[in-house]
């Protein structure tokens with residue numbers, strides 16, 4: 001069997017650069033070197049080399065998060081270079097990166113979402129109106145970011161302006177949501193057109209972390225992640241159904257991981273990650289493991305799904 005030349009892309013210039021570099025290293029270690037020649041690129045510095053090498057590359061693995069990696073820009077470049085890659089295409093990546101656009105598509109698909117509003121720099125309305133409408137606590141987040149960067153939970157009305165300013169440091173648009181007090185779940189799916197739903201994971205940050213913030217996400221031991229989640233069969237089926245429907249509603253393919261909060265036997269969809277964290281202990285690989293794919297097998301499957309889209313000649317969604 002001839003080895004495939006894989007372009008492994010990690011790094012980039014988003015605020016999740018470090019997370020991406022860590023994931024890229026772990027993916028490099030796990031890729032089967034009997035099957036793949038791995039060529040490594042950091043899009044922050046190596047785009048010229050990637051373009052020059054394109055004719056030799058069989059497939060790319062994009063292990064990047066946030067803008068300029070997970071948002072369709074890199075996917076568009078790879079489409080232009082005729083390089084297949086894992087996961088969502090240009091449209092799905094761009095849509096899923098934007099939590100406001102995603103919400104509108106979830107709502108259209110009948111998926112419950114927390115009540116919300118958005119703000120741009122042009123909006124002058126007093127923050128008291130937001131509190132009147134959505135109540136307290138509130139969750140304030142940049143509309144297109146990840147890893148909880150720029151996010152706050154606001155309990156007192158006077159703290160809302162500072163939380164909004166913090167989110168504006170990351171983005172031109174800020175999303176404000178009602179706080180859902182419940183059990184946090186995440187649901188991975190794997191596949192292109194009819195994706196398989198993986199076991200649901202329950203996420204419990206420790207008492208020092210009010211929510212699943214940056215530290216709780218990346219410092220080992222701060223969060224208890226339980227797979228499968230301790231919910232009954234009916235709720236599991238519902239969470240898996242929501243994860244699959246979110247994947248379809250956002251025009252995704254290959255894989256995705258949808259974050260939800262369970263309250264009173266209903267789940268509220270927060271967001272869908274098109275390039276979920278990719279170390280062996282990250283949530284999606286944990287769920288895949290529970291479904292029988294070890295980390296290397298998960299990577300093989302993602303590569304095969306990406307090649308299949310390309311082989312079938314589908315237009316990039």
Ligand SMILES: Nc1ncnc2c1ncn2[C@@H]1O[C@H](COP(=O)(O)OP(=O)(O)O)[C@@H](O)[C@H]1O
Pocket residue numbers: 114139145146147148149151177178179180181184211212213259261270271
């Ligand atoms: N509406 C909400 N109610 C309660 N907790 C929330 C809400 N929105 C976000 N969170 C908390 O913040 C975390 C990050 O929010 P999320 O929307 O998933 O953005 P990110 O892209 O940063 O992961 C969630 O995992 C959850 O712990």
Ligand SMILES: [Mg+2]
Pocket residue numbers: 147259271
């Ligand atoms: Mg999330």
